[in-house]
Amino acid sequence: xxxxxxxxxxxxxxxxxxxxxxxxxxxxxxxxxxxxxxxxxxxxxxxxxxxxxxxxxxxxxxxxxxxxxxxxxxxxxxxxxxxxxxxxxxxxxxxxxxxxxxxxxxxxxxxxxxxxxxxxxxxxxxxxxxxxxxxxxxxxxxxxxxxxxxxxxxxxxxxxxxxxxxxxxxxxxxxxxxxxxxxxxxxxxxxxxxxxxxxxxxxxxxxxxxxxxxxxxxxxxxxxxxxxxxxxxxxxxxxxxxxxxxxxxxxxxxxxxxxxxxxxxxxxxxxxxxxxxxxxxxxxxxxxxxxxxxxxxxxxxxxxxxxxxxxxxxxxxxxxxxxxxxxxxxxxxxxxxxxxxxxxxxxxxxxxxxxxxxxxxxxxxxxxxxxxxxxxxxxxxxxxxxxxxxxxxxxx
Amino acid sequence: xxxxxxxxxxxxxxxxxxxxxxxxxxxxxxxxxxxxxxxxxxxxxxxxxxxxxxxxxxxxxxxxxxxxxxxxxxxxxxxxxxxxxxxxxxxxxxxxxxxxxxxxxxxxxxxxxxxxxxxxxxxxxxxxxxxxxxxxxxxxxxxxxxxxxxxxxxxxxxxxxxxxxxxxxxxxxxxxxxxxxxxxxxxxxxxxxxxxxxxxxxxxxxxxxxxxxxxxxxxxxxxxxxxxxxxxxxxxxxxxxxxxxxxxxxxxxxxxxxxxxxxxxxxxxxxxxxxxxxxxxxxxxxxxxxxxxxxxxxxxxxxxxxxxxxxxxxxxxxxxxxxxxxxxxxxxxxxxxxxxxxxxxxxxxxxxxxxxxxxxxxxxxx
Numbered sequence: 001x002x003x004x005x006x007x008x009x010x011x012x013x014x015x016x017x018x019x020x021x022x023x024x025x026x027x028x029x030x031x032x033x034x035x036x037x038x039x040x041x042x043x044x045x046x047x048x049x050x051x052x053x054x055x056x057x058x059x060x061x062x063x064x065x066x067x068x069x070x071x072x073x074x075x076x077x078x079x080x081x082x083x084x085x086x087x088x089x090x091x092x093x094x095x096x097x098x099x100x101x102x103x104x105x106x107x108x109x110x111x112x113x114x115x116x117x118x119x120x121x122x123x124x125x126x127x128x129x130x131x132x133x134x135x136x137x138x139x140x141x142x143x144x145x146x147x148x149x150x151x152x153x154x155x156x157x158x159x160x161x162x163x164x165x166x167x168x169x170x171x172x173x174x175x176x177x178x179x180x181x182x183x184x185x186x187x188x189x190x191x192x193x194x195x196x197x198x199x200x201x202x203x204x205x206x207x208x209x210x211x212x213x214x215x216x217x218x219x220x221x222x223x224x225x226x227x228x229x230x231x232x233x234x235x236x237x238x239x240x241x242x243x244x245x246x247x248x249x250x251x252x253x254x255x256x257x258x259x260x261x262x263x264x265x266x267x268x269x270x271x272x273x274x275x276x277x278x279x280x281x282x283x284x285x286x287x288x289x290x291x292x293x294x295x296x297x298x299x300x301x302x303x304x305x306x307x308x309x310x311x312x313x314x315x316x317x318x319x320x321x322x323x324x325x326x327x328x329x330x331x332x333x334x335x336x337x338x339x340x341x342x343x344x345x346x347x348x349x350x351x352x353x354x355x356x357x358x359x360x361x362x363x364x365x366x367x368x369x370x371x372x373x374x375x376x377x378x379x380x381x382x383x384x385x386x387x388x389x390x391x392x393x394x395x396x
Numbered sequence: 397x398x399x400x401x402x403x404x405x406x407x408x409x410x411x412x413x414x415x416x417x418x419x420x421x422x423x424x425x426x427x428x429x430x431x432x433x434x435x436x437x438x439x440x441x442x443x444x445x446x447x448x449x450x451x452x453x454x455x456x457x458x459x460x461x462x463x464x465x466x467x468x469x470x471x472x473x474x475x476x477x478x479x480x481x482x483x484x485x486x487x488x489x490x491x492x493x494x495x496x497x498x499x500x501x502x503x504x505x506x507x508x509x510x511x512x513x514x515x516x517x518x519x520x521x522x523x524x525x526x527x528x529x530x531x532x533x534x535x536x537x538x539x540x541x542x543x544x545x546x547x548x549x550x551x552x553x554x555x556x557x558x559x560x561x562x563x564x565x566x567x568x569x570x571x572x573x574x575x576x577x578x579x580x581x582x583x584x585x586x587x588x589x590x591x592x593x594x595x596x597x598x599x600x601x602x603x604x605x606x607x608x609x610x611x612x613x614x615x616x617x618x619x620x621x622x623x624x625x626x627x628x629x630x631x632x633x634x635x636x637x638x639x640x641x642x643x644x645x646x647x648x649x650x651x652x653x654x655x656x657x658x659x660x661x662x663x664x665x666x667x668x669x670x671x672x673x674x675x676x677x678x679x680x681x682x683x684x685x686x687x688x689x690x691x692x693x694x695x696x697x698x699x700x701x702x703x704x705x706x707x708x709x710x711x712x713x714x715x716x717x718x719x720x721x722x723x724x725x726x727x728x729x730x731x732x733x734x735x736x737x738x739x740x741x742x743x744x745x746x747x748x749x750x751x752x753x754x755x756x757x758x759x760x761x762x
Contacts, residue, residue, distance in 0.1 A: 044747065209507065210508065213507075213508070245631055245632065245634055245674075245675050246633060246634050249628075249631050249632045250506040253502070253505065253506050253507075253628065253632060254506040254507040256469075257505070257506070257507040258507055260471040260473070260474075260502065260503065261503060261507075279664065280664050280669060281664060281676075282664050282673055282675045282676035282679060283673065283675055284664070285660075285662050285664040286628075286631045286665070289426060289469075289660060289662075290469075290628075294426070328426060329427060334429055335429055335431060335470075335474070336429075336431065336432065336478065336482075336745060336749065337429055337430075337431060337432035337433075337708055337709075337743075337745030337751070338427065338428060338698075338708040338709065338745055345703050346702050346703030346705070
């Protein structure tokens, strides 16, 4: 049984012939059900996932290589930076590109106009080709498993396998696009993004929920919805009453219910300013419990010296992490009890935001300046005349 | 594989319900959910065959129990799938046999009922799109009518999500029917519609009565009332006092012989911040109350030393033996004294839903 399951889960062809077999498909006409664009089954258990728009964030999500539909992620960020906002923008942009319905709570159209555009990847394509050639050595079934190392820099493994076939003339179904923060996404005409205003009433949340509920009910059953909630409870956007437990916790509980009610249609990413609402508070802990995934971004303090020192070499700058990313809870994985499938969960993770990508990678301390000099000196001595250390210097 | 064999041997003694009436407490933290342990409790309670006509001897050996599961955090579909995967239980069948009932505290507690039911007219007026949706919603019901009768979908297939979605919709649909007032069509599924304690008490009582009336008089089984995260009520409704919730639980205890309460015990919820927040005070209050009332406390937390590949978390079991309840009639044959009073074990939940429980230092083969 186990053998069979594994086999099926790995043929992740998006043709959807498996789902067509189910007689109780939601549509009244028994047509074969194709997974909507931007949705693919998880390599672990076959549940449908969608991309967060950030390949390496997809890679962190416990091997599902995407955010499972019907789940939410809460991203907390301390300090005044807006790295989490970049993640949200990638998430929203990915939704717009895939034709999903994107709901943005509390932000105006300016936010939507600043979404990153799809990167023109001429150099990337060449690099990808090289990487793809390298990937040929690996058995095809391991490709695209959302493995941590491969997800680090290369967007290739997070694309669906048909991408490889796409080179032979088939339609390429891209699961996760590469976005360029310096470009602007040209929004398709019509209502690509639904801006949900925050009413300045006693409690703003019931109205928000009802709006999304109405949208979910009024769209065809194969439309995927993405709910984007930037800086929840920020006093700049939300009225003061909303941070009351009865307000925000009821909202998150209802949102959880809504996500479970539409387990194949809705995902949500919420960001929370941790400097205003610290994780040591009971309120925030309840918010985390009510969310399916919890990530925490702690950016490193900004230092002028660092930027000056590395401004010459951009490649070096890309490698320099900008903060730590802590994973406190992952969708599905922790709900089952935790264990199996999440490699690298205990690692220290660092993130780097560059123009093209938000990279989450294992954190390792860079060598100290003094150490490098000492090493170089040692190397020079080694290569020099007295390569062999004198006998009295050797310790036995 | 019989469901009872899904329980690791080391855990067996702790998920077995005590012989006499008692309250058990199960706590979990953010990174270490206790859902797997709840499933093991379900396993142990429900695994005995429903037609046990033998009396005392069998009951002492293994008293199965009827279960009412009240979940404020997780939907029925989740429990159904996890119970099948991790515990080998068919909750659908058990529900039809009235050995299991589910009270849904998630879907309509704070979420208003889905709009298409009320707004059908509006939608029809709005345009063809809305009309189509209304049609889907209406046409969906008769199609899925026979769906609850089938066995659960085959796990792992790529088609599962679609089937699961259909099943979930079936669930909500059937729940809607039960709200309409025909409980015979969907026995054993109840929904909480408000955080009001009176409503809570009435709903759970009717679920308990449904279970107990269905079990024949010859089989005197225990009844286990499983409350999954009732503390969310304290967090979301600040006007609710912990003592009111506790007294409601005690009232329900008169109907159910055993109560298992699962609640959160995260440090931020218990250690009061400098101006103590009412939320934290209430949680602290309720947890301490429950801990004092409980016969056995199982707490699940993450490893103190960080995440490990082969350990999911730590399970600590504390038996409350000094309780006055136990003075007269303690010391059954299956309750070894002493060595199991306080114990700390490690556990690993595997990808397929099975669980390994082992002593510190004894894991390594896996």
